[in-house]
Amino acid sequence: MKHILLVFSDLNESEFISTNLHESAYEITCVSNLTQATEAIHNTVPDLIVINDSTPDNETLKFIIMHEKLNIKSLLITDQKNINLFSTLAVQGQNFVTTHFRPKLLLSMIRAIMNEEILDWAV
Numbered sequence: 001m002k003h004i005l006l007v008f009s010d011l012n013e014s015e016f017i018s019t020n021l022h023e024s025a026y027e028i029t030c031v032s033n034l035t036q037a038t039e040a041i042h043n044t045v046p047d048l049i050v051i052n053d054s055t056p057d058n059e060t061l062k063f064i065i066m067h068e069k070l071n072i073k074s075l076l077i078t079d080q081k082n083i084n085l086f087s088t089l090a091v092q093g094q095n096f097v098t099t100h101f102r103p104k105l106l107l108s109m110i111r112a113i114m115n116e117e118i119l120d121w122a123v
Helices: 011-023 032-045 058-066 078-087 103-114
Strands: 003-008 026-031 048-052 073-078 095-098
Touching: 003 011, 003 032, 011 026, 011 032, 026 032, 032 048, 032 073, 048 058, 048 103, 058 073, 073 103
Parallel strands: 003 026, 003 048, 048 073, 073 095
Antiparallel strands: none
């Protein structure tokens, strides 16, 4: 079973996403910060890490890069200015989505990443 680690500070968002992904037969672990995420990864290595962080810092970037080296995919939910910054700094193959996302869009994006589908949202 594929495993997803959700790093959300908002419990309601985490619960909604977790419930919907669990129904799609994914194993889900929910934590509220990067310290807990690091501990969770030591217990079970996920296939995907979803981080909801509107104000990411260098620690977030280091966390993403470190786990990308372990071939763990990540999805960062943040505001537009941070997406522009992180997309130039971060390593190739990472995914970003802006805050104030529609939950169904996020769920579709997570499923596409897990199924290794090509993401092309251009209309």
